[in-house]
Amino acid sequence: MRSVAPEAVVIGASAGALEALSVILPALPKNFRMPVIVVVHVPSDKRSILADLFRAKCRLSVREAEDKEPITGGTVYFAPPDYHLLVEDGKSLSLSSDEPVLFSRPSIDVLFESAADAFGRSLIAVILTGANHDGAKGLRAVTGAGGIAVVQNPENAFATAMPEAAIRMCPGARVMSLEAIAQYLQEV
Amino acid sequence: MTAPHPSEKIEDIEIRLLLEALFLKYHYDFRNYAMASIKRRLKQAREQLGFATFSALQESLLHDPAMLPRLLGFLTVQVSEMFRDPTYFKAIREKVVPHLRTYPSLKVWIAGCSGGEELYSLAILFREEGLEDRTLFYATDINQDALNAAESGIFSLDRVPLFTENHRRSGGLSSLSDYYQAAYGRVSFDKSLRRNVVFSDHSLVTDAVFGEMHLISCRNVMIYFDRDLQDRALGLFKDSLARKGFLGLGAKESLRFSRHAGAFADFVREDRIYQRRDE
Numbered sequence: 001m002r003s004v005a006p007e008a009v010v011i012g013a014s015a016g017a018l019e020a021l022s023v024i025l026p027a028l029p030k031n032f033r034m035p036v037i038v039v040v041h042v043p044s045d046k047r048s049i050l051a052d053l054f055r056a057k058c059r060l061s062v063r064e065a066e067d068k069e070p071i072t073g074g075t076v077y078f079a080p081p082d083y084h085l086l087v088e089d090g091k092s093l094s095l096s097s098d099e100p101v102l103f104s105r106p107s108i109d110v111l112f113e114s115a116a117d118a119f120g121r122s123l124i125a126v127i128l129t130g131a132n133h134d135g136a137k138g139l140r141a142v143t144g145a146g147g148i149a150v151v152q153n154p155e156n157a158f159a160t161a162m163p164e165a166a167i168r169m170c171p172g173a174r175v176m177s178l179e180a181i182a183q184y185l186q187e188v
Numbered sequence: 189m190t191a192p193h194p195s196e197k198i199e200d201i202e203i204r205l206l207l208e209a210l211f212l213k214y215h216y217d218f219r220n221y222a223m224a225s226i227k228r229r230l231k232q233a234r235e236q237l238g239f240a241t242f243s244a245l246q247e248s249l250l251h252d253p254a255m256l257p258r259l260l261g262f263l264t265v266q267v268s269e270m271f272r273d274p275t276y277f278k279a280i281r282e283k284v285v286p287h288l289r290t291y292p293s294l295k296v297w298i299a300g301c302s303g304g305e306e307l308y309s310l311a312i313l314f315r316e317e318g319l320e321d322r323t324l325f326y327a328t329d330i331n332q333d334a335l336n337a338a339e340s341g342i343f344s345l346d347r348v349p350l351f352t353e354n355h356r357r358s359g360g361l362s363s364l365s366d367y368y369q370a371a372y373g374r375v376s377f378d379k380s381l382r383r384n385v386v387f388s389d390h391s392l393v394t395d396a397v398f399g400e401m402h403l404i405s406c407r408n409v410m411i412y413f414d415r416d417l418q419d420r421a422l423g424l425f426k427d428s429l430a431r432k433g434f435l436g437l438g439a440k441e442s443l444r445f446s447r448h449a450g451a452f453a454d455f456v457r458e459d460r461i462y463q464r465r466d467e
Contacts, residue, residue, distance in 0.1 A: 064440075065440075066440055066441075066442050066444070067410075067411045067438075067440055067441050067442065068222075068414075068415055068418065068442075068445050069445070070445075080439070080440045082439075083411075083440055084225075086222075086224035086225060086228075087224060088222055088223055088224050088414075089223055089224070092415075094222045094224055094225060094411060095411045095440050095441075096225045096228075096411060096412065097266060097268070097408040097411065097438075098225065098228070098229070098266075099267060110228065113228070114224040114227075114228070117224065117227070118224070
């Protein structure tokens with residue numbers, strides 16, 4: 001049985017991410033107590049509009065993560081384009097310019113693996129729509145450390161490769177619709 | 189006391205011991221690097237160097253000096269781009285250069301120069317702006333292999349289209365191809381660009397102040413440091429800058445969380461260029 005209350009949520013998404021996140025993030029209430037740390041694959045040469053976009057839609061405060069920023073509950077952090085985003089043990093965020101992983105920077109695996117290290121059993125990790133395999137290995141690190149794995153049901157994902165790869169790697173993951181994920185995050 | 193993740197804990201202990209060994213035996217000090225990144229790099233090293241545990245890697249490192257450069261390769265090598273974040277170089281060109289022009293001689297420090305991408309970018313920019321002849325560049329890194337690579341000025345040809353595009357977007361006044369010769373899948377940058385460059389082994393962790401700089405560019409180096417070490421490096425930069433000197437950081441780095449924040453003023457906020465305040 002689990003006896004630890006979750007302390008943080010990490011989310012990874014790629015192709016179709018905007019629509020999927022638009023179901024989940026705006027549904028979170030103002031008093032949502034956990035931080036939500038998000039990696040979306042975006043082109044490296046652009047200034048990301050993700051934080052601005054979701055700030056307008058969400059009741060939580062939404063930021064693009066900065067290096068060594070302390071993690072606070074009830075805040076959504078987006079990885080900046082062209083950097084990996086990691087969680088430090090002291091529960092702050094750090095960035096890295098290490099080479100892309102699976103052609104991706106930011107990489108979902110990198111975020112999830114470091115978050116698994118820092119939060120252990122107190123972590124919920126969510127894989128959404130996407131057309132590559134990023135995140136599967138990271139999700140296994142999360143469950144390996146005792147955290148909870150959640151995957152968008154591939155049947156109604158915009159791109160199925162990413163959730164399918166995640167389920168293959170973590171057969172025990174909870175597979176849900178986007179609406180159910182939004183609900184689950186509020187109830188867990 | 190309970191250890192929530194017993195298996196993880198051993199690995200963390202091993203990592204601390206390995207970093208301690210690296211410091212005690214070779215005086216390379218990574219003990220205050222941001223843990224999450226260094227752990228990733230060490231895991232890659234452990235895997236690719238073929239060790240089952242960090243303890244085994246540590247034993248080899250202590251008894252076989254040949255292991256040192258191999259491990260350092262994993263811990264320090266940083267692939268950048270020429271004119272990475274073109275708006276940064278555009279801001280240097282349009283906003284910092286007019287100030288620099290007022291000095292009869294200039295010192296520029298590229299701290300953590302790695303393979304030299306940023307050094308050549310600034311050398312070209314300074315040549316385009318007619319400042320090269322009065323400028324002395326200091327390019328420093330802790331990794332001798334990186335310094336050698338920077339000094340050679342050789343890059344893979346397949347990276348050049350990106351460099352060229354970045355240079356153009358940074359407001360480049362010339363064609364990047366004016367500065368290199370291509371052969372055998374590589375390009376070699378003109379050695380005249382290195383005429384005014386001093387390459388030097390320098391650690392932001394353990395070494396001292398470099399005097400009277402007009403511009404220090406240290407981008408995406410301090411993201412690998414923890415807060416304490418970032419503070420040390422920023423203190424070093426503050427003391428190494430001439431009055432009103434400029435400090436350029438990476439696009440997502442910030443002085444906001446540093447105790448030296450008050451010593452600097454935002455100069456070009458969106459491109460993370462700061463100016464040292466008058467005392």
